[in-house]
Amino acid sequence: MDHTEAIQGSYVEKYLLGELNPAERDSFENHYFDCSICADDVYTGAVFVENARSLLRSEEAAVPARPNFPGFGLPFRAAALASVCLLAFVGYQNIVTIPSLQSGGGGGGTAHAVPRVSLVGMGSRAASRAVTLLARKNVSIDIEIPGGPEFISYECRIVDAADHVKSVVLVSTEMAKDAFALEIPGSELTPGAYRLVVVGNKSGGMQKILNSIALSVK
Amino acid sequence: VELYSFDEDYLHRLRSGDPSIEQHFISYFSKMLVIKLRSRLRSAESVDDVKQETFLRVLRALRSKDGIRSGERLGSFVNSVCNFVLLEYYRAGKREDPLEDHIADPPDRAIDLEGALVASEQKQQVREVLSRLEKKDRELLTALFLEERDKNDICRQFRVDRDYLRVLLYRAKAQFRTQFHRAN
Numbered sequence: 373m374d375h376t377e378a379i380q381g382s383y384v385e386k387y388l389l390g391e392l393n394p395a396e397r398d399s400f401e402n403h404y405f406d407c408s409i410c411a412d413d414v415y416t417g418a419v420f421v422e423n424a425r426s427l428l429r430s431e432e433a434a435v436p437a438r439p440n441f442p443g444f445g446l447p448f449r450a451a452a453l454a455s456v457c458l459l460a461f462v463g464y465q466n467i468v469t470i471p472s473l474q475s476g477g478g479g480g481g482t483a484h485a486v487p488r489v490s491l492v493g494m495g496s497r498a499a500s501r502a503v504t505l506l507a508r509k510n511v512s513i514d515i516e517i518p519g520g521p522e523f524i525s526y527e528c529r530i531v532d533a534a535d536h537v538k539s540v541v542l543v544s545t546e547m548a549k550d551a552f553a554l555e556i557p558g559s560e561l562t563p564g565a566y567r568l569v570v571v572g573n574k575s576g577g578m579q580k581i582l583n584s585i586a587l588s589v590k
Numbered sequence: 591v592e593l594y595s596f597d598e599d600y601l602h603r604l605r606s607g608d609p610s611i612e613q614h615f616i617s618y619f620s621k622m623l624v625i626k627l628r629s630r631l632r633s634a635e636s637v638d639d640v641k642q643e644t645f646l647r648v649l650r651a652l653r654s655k656d657g658i659r660s661g662e663r664l665g666s667f668v669n670s671v672c673n674f675v676l677l678e679y680y681r682a683g684k685r686e687d688p689l690e691d692h693i694a695d696p697p698d699r700a701i702d703l704e705g706a707l708v709a710s711e712q713k714q715q716v717r718e719v720l721s722r723l724e725k726k727d728r729e730l731l732t733a734l735f736l737e738e739r740d741k742n743d744i745c746r747q748f749r750v751d752r753d754y755l756r757v758l759l760y761r762a763k764a765q766f767r768t769q770f771h772r773a774n
Contacts, residue, residue, distance in 0.1 A: 382756050385757075385759050388759060389756065389759065390629065391741075391752070401626055401669055402669055402670075404622075405665035405666050405668060405669040406662065406664075406665035407665075411665070415621055416766065416767050417759070417763045418625045419766075419770065420716060420762060420766045420770075421759075423713045424719075424731060424735055425735040425736065427713055428720075428731070428732050428735055428736055580737070581736070584747070
């Protein structure tokens with residue numbers, strides 16, 4: 373590979389993004405070890421990428437994470453998680469569902485229809501689907517979580533445009549085995565852009581973002 | 591990267607143990623080797639092991655009778671020695687298996703290089719570059735650098751193609767370069 377080929381083929385960017393196949397990667401490395409211009413470009417790019425990664429990671433970490441309980445065994449954590457789930461469910465019922473049923477147009481104690489959106493079967497393509505909600509109306513979203521055995525639970529977070537977490541729903545691995553309905557409290561959200569962020573919780577307090585779906589509250 | 595002309599004089603001074611040239615040689619190729627090795631090895635210790643062994647062999651070869659004599663090929667010589675050491679390292683099964691080479695777009699396994707490439711001054715420069723990006727582009731970089739997802743998925747999510755990712759990185763890198771080189 374010569375310098376012109378490296379430049380014309382955007383090899384520096386492809387290398388930094390991990391897009392080269394092994395033969396291309398070896399060939400480009402052989403070139404940039406000898407070419408001070410490409411070496412400088414690769415080094416500058418690597419410094420940019422690593423610092424950007426470090427910065428963005430620290431910004432992500434600034435979002436309050438689930439507290440960890442070091443020293444307590446799995447049974448305790450499972451029980452604690454179950455308690456939190458129950459608390460979240462009861463709290464949600466008390467704060468959102470019951471008042472909504474009591475004051476909703478359908479009258480107290482009367483069943484009423486909730487708009488429903490299905491993202492089931494879309495996998496990561498769900499992220500490209502923007503869901504529109506009407507302010508003051510709840511909506512039920514059928515979702516499935518692309519989880520894995522490394523996760524001990526999941527969180528569905530509603531975050532606003534400034535990345536402030538507006539609400540969090542904990543989801544057990546049991547529930548996440550199949551598609552489930554997630555009721556979004558449109559009644560609690562002012563008009564604007566939000567995201568439904570699905571996060572996987574690993575043991576040891578590590579978290580991983582699994583999906584991010586745009587929500588627009590009109 | 592401090593630019594030097596890798597010529598016969600450089601080789602001669604390196605061979606004869608000139609401290610300033612040795613220091614430049616180690617500093618310059620350390621950066622190159624770390625960038626190369628971090629995508630192939632799983633720990634900072636392994637990267638350091640292979641890097642040290644590479645330097646040892648290159649310097650030994652330079653000082654031998656039939657060692658490299660062409661200064662302009664010094665870089666590719668270092669790279670070849672590193673590839674050889676890396677193969678031996680895999681064969682010896684020293685705590686590592688080779689990362690799957692048949693995967694064209696391997697998952698990001700970047701080793702934490704805090705200290706090697708990350709510094710507070712550069713972080714500030716990167717922060718300024720990121721702050722000037724459109725919100726969508728910043729979110730795109732976040733997805734790209736932090737979420738261990740397939741890049742095609744990320745492209746679908748943001749409705750862009752792979753070329754857009756490269757151009758975005760190219761532009762951000764170009765903005766960063768101006769400040770980075772001015773500061774250095």
